[in-house]
Amino acid sequence: MVIPEAKEGKAEIWYTEYHTDDLKLSLRVKRFLHTELSRFQRIDVFESHEFGVTLALDSRIQTTERDEFCYHEMLVHPAMMTHPNPERVLIIGGGDGGAAREVLKHPTVKRVVQVELDERVVEVSKKYMPFLSASFSDPRHQLVIGDGFDYLENVTSEFDVVIVDSTDPIGEAKKLFTSEFYSGVKDSLREGGIAVGQAETPFLYPTITKGLYEVVKQVFSNVKLYLTFVPSYQSGMWSFVMGSDGKLEVDRATLEARYRERGLQTKFYNPGVHLGLSELPNFLKSLLGLE
């Protein structure tokens, strides 16, 4: 139910997220849709005036209706477009369905396996965020409820692209930022396969970004970090790390041809942005030891 204006006085209802102990972002709430404590985390869904339907897990905004495209498109397409023919894709996490939606835009894809720990995130997303979760009904998509780390133990040379759409490295998600995990990811890749993981905000949490970059660099022959804008996320500056034993560099003409051939429809991603957001500011190059 939409919260009506009071007849007298002024009171507003706000969702406030602490980005650090000293910095917080607040969204005015239009209506509360859902809250629960699942086996793994607190799941909140509310509609905010500025960002529309908003999903938060353990007090971190994961997805908003208004800016999820900035995140999901940039999580998925750089790796998918770098691969010449991604047929089989593994998504670890991403229970809201946004990553799967973007993967399934590529007509090369024959099969997507998604391993999500918390079934409740999927159920809640299906109910409140159909714009993200519709892809769960695509016949190419297979949902596995379980631990991504464990799942990888029994998988070898299976996937062309592995996408790690994790929450922050706290609690269960912590192990998704380790070299043990990325070694498993690497084993699950076919030749020329590419892994990508979300790497947090290098502005507010540079040690996390650098840590994941070092992990991926250690496991794969080639590594690449790139940025995107996500206004509802901490600092608005977000990063991703790609790793592969194949090459990660791809030229503009190739990207443009693939974008056309695959008939992609995107609101954020395009080949120019792919290349452009791989150009890192000096402070980030210094952080990563790239100069």
Next chain:
Amino acid sequence: MVIPEAKEGKAEIWYTEYHTDDLKLSLRVKRFLHTELSRFQRIDVFESHEFGVTLALDSRIQTTERDEFCYHEMLVHPAMMTHPNPERVLIIGGGDGGAAREVLKHPTVKRVVQVELDERVVEVSKKYMPFLSASFSDPRHQLVIGDGFDYLENVTSEFDVVIVDSTDPIGEAKKLFTSEFYSGVKDSLREGGIAVGQAETPFLYPTITKGLYEVVKQVFSNVKLYLTFVPSYQSGMWSFVMGSDGKLEVDRATLEARYRERGLQTKFYNPGVHLGLSELPNFLKSLLGLE
């Protein structure tokens, strides 16, 4: 004086900025340094735990010690680097001194005229933000206290680069977003001269960004919009518009040569970022009618 912890209970002091009626960012305050109502606006300076010394004008963060480089470098260097030999530069606004500091890094510069409406901003910056305002004492720098709009009426073919470092288009700054103003800017430019202005956040205020883009496009033969990240600004996604009757495209090799020859030291800007952040996401291209 740094605010000490209370002996009992818990209370924190926060600076909260409304980015829209429905979205706000809050910085925990370490100490208040200054507040006044000048002839033109309220000037606040405080030290925040997350962003260091912070300047706000009429309740809008203008500059923070921690992320001002993201803004000032990207306001100044793309235009300065696109010009082969910027000798005379005009800055309109920018009273904190950050834009002038970046301009003066270019050894080609012989003279910088800065026209700032509010002398108090300059004085406050000199006192509390010497890391920005040191350039005011550079012999090449001339400060004019006055109205940028009026100043342009008497200037013809004088500058190689004009930098418009304005506040949001409210009150006095409103006229700095009009074609009358940019016509004056154009008249003040020498042949091949380049103008650049901050164009707000295209994510939260797309009509302002588009409006300024259209103004600059109408006045100049060539126009170009590019982005930067500014974590303390609304949405974290900021834009700038360049205009010129000369060309605005410049290749990587040329930029790299100029960067080296001019001996620039930067924390955000580099030639790759210059080109990369000129690659616009699809939603922005659509907004600007670029596809």
